[in-house]
Amino acid sequence: MYQWLSARKLKTCGATPGGPSIVGVDVTTQTIIQGVVLKAGNDGVPNGTPAGNAHVRLLDRDGEFTAEVPTNSQGQFRFFAAPGSWTLVVQAPGARVEKQIEALVGANPDIVFSL
Amino acid sequence: MSRDTSLVSADWVAENINNPQVVIVEVDEDTTLFEQGHVEGAITFHWRDDLQDGLIRDLISKEKFEALLSKSGISNDSTVVLYGGNNNWFATYAFWYFKVYGHTDVRLLDGGRKRWELDARPLVRDLAKRTATRYVAKERDNSIRAYRDEVIAAIGLLNIVDVRSPAEFSGELAAPAHLLQESGQIKGHIPTAKNIPWSKAANEDGTFKKDAELKEIYVGAGVDLAKDTIAYCRIGERSAFSWFVLHELLGVSNVKNYDGSWTEYGSLVGVPVAVGA
Numbered sequence: 001m002y003q004w005l006s007a008r009k010l011k012t013c014g015a016t017p018g019g020p021s022i023v024g025v026d027v028t029t030q031t032i033i034q035g036v037v038l039k040a041g042n043d044g045v046p047n048g049t050p051a052g053n054a055h056v057r058l059l060d061r062d063g064e065f066t067a068e069v070p071t072n073s074q075g076q077f078r079f080f081a082a083p084g085s086w087t088l089v090v091q092a093p094g095a096r097v098e099k100q101i102e103a104l105v106g107a108n109p110d111i112v113f114s115l
Numbered sequence: 116m117s118r119d120t121s122l123v124s125a126d127w128v129a130e131n132i133n134n135p136q137v138v139i140v141e142v143d144e145d146t147t148l149f150e151q152g153h154v155e156g157a158i159t160f161h162w163r164d165d166l167q168d169g170l171i172r173d174l175i176s177k178e179k180f181e182a183l184l185s186k187s188g189i190s191n192d193s194t195v196v197l198y199g200g201n202n203n204w205f206a207t208y209a210f211w212y213f214k215v216y217g218h219t220d221v222r223l224l225d226g227g228r229k230r231w232e233l234d235a236r237p238l239v240r241d242l243a244k245r246t247a248t249r250y251v252a253k254e255r256d257n258s259i260r261a262y263r264d265e266v267i268a269a270i271g272l273l274n275i276v277d278v279r280s281p282a283e284f285s286g287e288l289a290a291p292a293h294l295l296q297e298s299g300q301i302k303g304h305i306p307t308a309k310n311i312p313w314s315k316a317a318n319e320d321g322t323f324k325k326d327a328e329l330k331e332i333y334v335g336a337g338v339d340l341a342k343d344t345i346a347y348c349r350i351g352e353r354s355a356f357s358w359f360v361l362h363e364l365l366g367v368s369n370v371k372n373y374d375g376s377w378t379e380y381g382s383l384v385g386v387p388v389a390v391g392a
Contacts, residue, residue: 030296055229057319058292065314066280067292068201070145070229079292082282091319093235 019110020076027106033058034078035111037071037090050075051115054092061085090115118326121210121363123196123222125231131196132156138193138245141228142166142209143200144352152238154198154231158187158245162205162352166212174374177252180216184252188245191219198224198231202314202321208355210363211372215260217253223359226322233320259362261345261371263379266305267386274344275308276333278357279377283349284310286390290349300381303390305347310392311336313353316360329360340367347373347380 019034037051056077057068061084069077083104088111090097095115101108123131131137132155139157141149149159160166165183168175175183189195195213199206206227213221224231232238261269269275282288286302304310315332316324323329338344344361346354351374358372373380380386 025295033292053232055232060280060282062281064281064312066282066288067294069293070148070200070232073151080290080294080296081292082287082296089319091229091233093233 018076020072020074020078022107025107029105031081031083031103031105032078032107033081033086033088033101033103033111034076034108035088035113037075037077037092037113037115040114051092051113054090054095054113054115056113057089057091059087059089063087088113116363116366116368118323118364120220121222121359122225122323124225125234125236128154128196128198128224129236134194136192136194137196138187138189139196139198140187140189140209141199142197142205143228144205145200148200148228150240152240155237155239155241156243157198158243160187160209162208166209172375172379174212174215174255177216177254180212181250181252184250185248188248189250190248191251193220195221196224197221198227200228202229202317202356203227204313204352204356207359208352208374211259211355211358211374215255217256223363226320229321259358259371261347261373261375263373263375263383265371266345266347266373266375266380269343269345270305270387271307272342274338274340274342275305276338276344276346276354276357277304277308277310277348278313278346278353279304279310279348280312280314281310281392283377284308285392300378301388303381303388304377305380306387306389308347308389309336309338311338311357313348313356316357323360323364326364330365333361333365343369343371345371345373347376349377350374351376 037054039049052073054071058066058079060066088099090113141157141159197206284304289296346357348354354372361367361370
């Protein structure tokens with residue numbers, strides 16, 4: 001199973017890891033799935049360099065496509081989904097990473113991908 | 116109406132960037148993408164500002180379409196190549212739009228912007244300059260556009276294909292999950308519609324599957340291709356994608372895109388609605 005990874009505990013040398021700001025989003029009704037895609041350092045740990053050329057795909061519990069967004073220049077992405085099980089697939093030149101998550105109503109913990 | 120006349124590869128586009136006969140047009144849902152970088156020589160149409168009437172909910176008029184293409188330097192005999200982000204959703208909508216107004220040679224870049232990016236092909240920020248033309252459009256071809264009354268009349272009789280995600284079809288979500296889940300419309304789908312998500316027709320990189328696989332997706336889900344077919348989604352872009360698959364790649368002539376889609380149907384008073392899978 002996927003373990004939530006706290007973005008705040010990662011070492012950084014560039015952009016601050018974490019999803020886009022949720023200021024102005026109604027967290028009482030929206031199920032917010034968001035995070036950041038970072039390039040891995042030599043030790044395999046995200047080094048804070050954002051991957052601004054990645055595509056993040058959200059699949060439902062049956063593996064069906066639900067949405068897809070490109071990451072922004074900070075490597076961030078965001079979805080408004082519904083409570084339940086989802087799979088995130090990140091595609092970037094030469095890379096493909098998949099994670100399963102459980103989402104609740106509100107702002108779920110940021111998801112960090114390391115390419 | 117075949118893969119050979121409607122679809123081009125990234126290699127083909129790369130080879131034709133300087134071909135004066137070819138006009139490359141990017142159409143995105145995220146309209147900031149173009150300015151961040153685009154295929155060399157490409158121009159862009161804004162899906163809302165350029166392609167929606169703005170006062171009433173409709174396509175722009177024939178005269179406005181002619182003015183848009185004229186100022187963009189597109190001639191009646193130009194080969195127009197469309198591409199865009201989000202797996203070509205809005206580019207296929209523009210493709211359908213060009214066909215509604217009778218443009219002869221319009222093609223889609225297979226895989227769109229995503230495949231281009233995943234291949235790490237070059238994107239530029241320079242803006243192309245094109246010489247204005249005098250474009251003359253044809254009258255709207257309503258054989259590829261469905262209106263709400265014919266959709267209601269088609270319930271239980273014709274093929275209605277809901278190409279949204281299963282979560283939208285069932286009523287769990289109101290919109291694709293990259294958008295806020297707003298409740299302007301009720302949730303659900305048109306009764307007797309078959310849920311065949313647009314994404315079934317595409318590979319993960321956004322390119323189309325092979326014709327034999329594509330046909331099986333629709334026929335296998337119970338679409339009788341001898342009957343007329345209406346495709347719909349939320350606002351008509353994803354259904355343009357599925358319309359493109361059926362009408363252009365598979366050459367099925369009796370297919371219409373209902374561009375009013377769920378944002379219209381889900382707002383109508385008194386029409387039947389179904390929920391659940």
